[in-house]
Amino acid sequence: MANINLTIDGIPVSVPQGTTVLEAAEKVNIKIPRLCYHPDLPPVSACRLCVVDIKGDRLLRTACSWKCQDGMEVSTRTPHVRDARKMALELLLSRHPMLCTECVRNGSCELQEIANQFGIREISFKYNERKGDKDYSSAAVVRDPSKCILCRRCVQTCELVQSVSAIGMEGRGYDVWVDTPFNEGLNDIACVACGQCIDRCPVGALYENSHINQVWVALDDPKKHVIVQTAPAVRVAIGEEFGMPPGGLVTNQMVAALRRIGFDKVFDTDFTADLTIMEEGHELLGRIKEGGTLPLLTSCSPGWVNFIEHFYPSLLPHVSSCKSPQQMFGALAKTYYAEKEGINPEDIYVVSIMPCTAKKQEAGRSEMSSSGYQDVDAVLTTREAAVMMKQVGIELPQLDDDEYDEPLGISTGAGVIFGATGGVMEAALRTVYEVVTEKKLENVDIKVVRGIQGIREAEIDLNGTKVKAAVAHGLANARELMDKIVKGEADYHFIEIMACPGGCLGGGGQPIPTSEEIRKKRAEAIYKADKGLSMRKSHENPAVLQLYKEFLGEPNSHKAHELLHTHYKGKEIYKHKVA
Amino acid sequence: MQDLKKVDDIAKKYAEMNTPLIYILKDVQKEFGYLSQPILTQVAQVTDIPLSEIYGVATFYSLFTTKPKGKHIVRCCNNAPCFVNGSKEVLEKIKEYLGIDTGETTEDALFTLEFTSCLGLCAVAPVMMVDDEVYGNLTPEKAVAILKDYKMKGSSNA
Incomplete structure (x- = not known):
């Protein structure tokens, strides 16, 4: 179809049919202000900041939703436009508490940024507080309705990206608000703790339940042996918190920064990602051989585990019994590592740095303590880890490289790619192929499972046995696959599900903002990290092999089951409450 | 305790409709006097519409009420x-x-x-x-x- 030609502020621009004015303006480097628009979501035109003047049109139009037409003459800076935008912004600000210095989003707040761009120095309207108590009930996500600007991004994310619909727009008109049904705490409803709402929130109305203080307390306690594990997706994103462009790979500088903070050992969750592949790969082979429940569903993503427990409890037998790499790490730190180093497990404090908010809730699950101690003591998001670095004056990009400690810091490329959607699948296939065929996998890059499509399928030939695999990311896509299984229309052997779009690299604990563009760049960095490693298959990880030899025996052994596997509980979507 | 089965019967009446929610809520409110949490939860379960959406509709219209009212x-x-x-x-x-x-x-x-x-x-x-x-x-x-x-x-x- 022919392109559409229009002018924006007199600058000619040619765009495909269906392009919005906001997108077209972007092409000629005119950034139209916006607060409710997000590239991951359909436009709702709620904030009214993106209004533009279109020649011949009586009304101002919202650029986020208005489609370009041939011959259109758009102006983004007439007095009418400037006045309308300023009025809309001041009205939003008049209901915002302006507690910038004590806000978690100080410096990354879109409202603050736009107010600065507009040169707002005073607000013409009296402050009218938005009512609502903070909700601290969830171990993962905190909600502060007083800061909400009603952009609806969180509501749309929860409904459209995740198909969870934990929160909604309630009430009407001036008094409309974002809430859970009947103002229940997030912990009392089927919120999956994924934190995607946090990543979409333009202000500080949603944020993680912080563990920073408790980590400092542990670090300052001379009796505690404080060790840290870093998830694969953190290394490709934490640089963004220090102003680096998305896609910067800063693994070794991150290790150096964590050592400077004062962790006794800096380890890698990639190690237990490799271990997960050993356990889960053998679980898959066992189920195929013995006619067990198939397809096998991955269990690394705690948001996804929450989702299936609430929404598809009948499918729980499909879920791998493997704990997530975070939890496997914690369990081994307080047994294997404690024994090896001669440290009382009681004195070991395990901190994880995760791209995830649901990991905070996962760490607190009562079943995650098979060693007799809670596997993981504190979970920091990528954002919180960056805050801790900044608190002690660390400029991450300036640091020299440092290496992970042994033995729990040794990993392969297979562990790294856990951070991207399709990565667990690819890592598993690399190992399962070699275990089954006893042949060397020549081309390690199994590109068919990579990519950003919501649901992807692949078939791999293992010495005559065809393994049919599927990958989904974002829970709305997961729901589609689950409905297929329920209807008996899915003949897959193995399905990888990640709760967040893009996989962990797009997780709810990652630097804000997020977008498909940013997620793609982080994914490129993940695959670059994988390519740069000499070992790229989990079963080649010498530290993992040593762990089996010295401690676990073999994959899926009794001891492995005791420490590294778990069970799931079906839950209600709604609690029945009697009035 | 209220008989939540009545909610199921009301929902059944509108099963053929594409957008039955307002009709269901109107009848349910008439039956029970107001739209309580257990009642709306039951509506969510029989209609498969998320409770957050139902609660949004119930709080949008001023003739619906989620709190008990006087005679x-x-x-x-x-x-x-x-x-x-x-x-x-x-x-x-x-x-x-x-x-x-x-x-x-x-x-x-x-x-x-x-x-x-x-x-x-x-x-x-x-x-x-x-x-x-x-x-x-x-x-x-x-x-x-x-x-x-x-x-x-x-x-x-x-």
Whole structure:
């Protein structure tokens, strides 16, 4: 179809049919202000900041939703436009508490940024507080309705990206608000703790339940042996918190920064990602051989585990019994590592740095303590880890490289790619192929499972046995696959599900903002990290092999089951409450 | 305890409709008096519509209520023509007599006091509605007398 030609502020621009004015303006480097628009979501035109003047049109139009037409003459800076935008912004600000210095989003707040761009120095309207108590009930996500600007991004994310619909727009008109049904705490409803709402929130109305203080307390306690594990997706994103462009790979500088903070050992969750592949790969082979429940569903993503427990409890037998790499790490730190180093497990404090908010809730699950101690003591998001670095004056990009400690810091490329959607699948296939065929996998890059499509399928030939695999990311896509299984229309052997779009690299604990563009760049960095490693298959990880030899025996052994596997509980979507 | 099975029967009535929610909520409110959490949860389960969406609809329309209301709903007009004819004084007196603010229900569960927008009866302003009855040309004393009547009837029924 022919392109559409229009002018924006007199600058000619040619765009495909269906392009919005906001997108077209972007092409000629005119950034139209916006607060409710997000590239991951359909436009709702709620904030009214993106209004533009279109020649011949009586009304101002919202650029986020208005489609370009041939011959259109758009102006983004007439007095009418400037006045309308300023009025809309001041009205939003008049209901915002302006507690910038004590806000978690100080410096990354879109409202603050736009107010600065507009040169707002005073607000013409009296402050009218938005009512609502903070909700601290969830171990993962905190909600502060007083800061909400009603952009609806969180509501749309929860409904459209995740198909969870934990929160909604309630009430009407001036008094409309974002809430859970009947103002229940997030912990009392089927919120999956994924934190995607946090990543979409333009202000500080949603944020993680912080563990920073408790980590400092542990670090300052001379009796505690404080060790840290870093998830694969953190290394490709934490640089963004220090102003680096998305896609910067800063693994070794991150290790150096964590050592400077004062962790006794800096380890890698990639190690237990490799271990997960050993356990889960053998679980898959066992189920195929013995006619067990198939397809096998991955269990690394705690948001996804929450989702299936609430929404598809009948499918729980499909879920791998493997704990997530975070939890496997914690369990081994307080047994294997404690024994090896001669440290009382009681004195070991395990901190994880995760791209995830649901990991905070996962760490607190009562079943995650098979060693007799809670596997993981504190979970920091990528954002919180960056805050801790900044608190002690660390400029991450300036640091020299440092290496992970042994033995729990040794990993392969297979562990790294856990951070991207399709990565667990690819890592598993690399190992399962070699275990089954006893042949060397020549081309390690199994590109068919990579990519950003919501649901992807692949078939791999293992010495005559065809393994049919599927990958989904974002829970709305997961729901589609689950409905297929329920209807008996899915003949897959193995399905990888990640709760967040893009996989962990797009997780709810990652630097804000997020977008498909940013997620793609982080994914490129993940695959670059994988390519740069000499070992790229989990079963080649010498530290993992040593762990089996010295401690676990073999994959899926009794001891492995005791420490590294778990069970799931079906839950209600709604609690029945009697009035 | 309320019989939530009735919710299922009501939902069944509208099973063939594409967008049945408002009809279901209207009938359910008629049946139970208000839209409580267990009732709306039941609606969510039988319709497979997320509770957050149902709660959004229930709180959007002013004729739906998620809280129990009194036997009689007193609606005082708060628009300009009534205001200039003394609706403020009428309302103050009603509040004083019932001992509640707008949006509240009396302890004996007899009255709920609410605002309403213009009822189109500005010729006899100020006006109020009690349930489906309209009362015009109010004075503070007249309004209280009317409510006293309702109270008498209410207690004689009891």
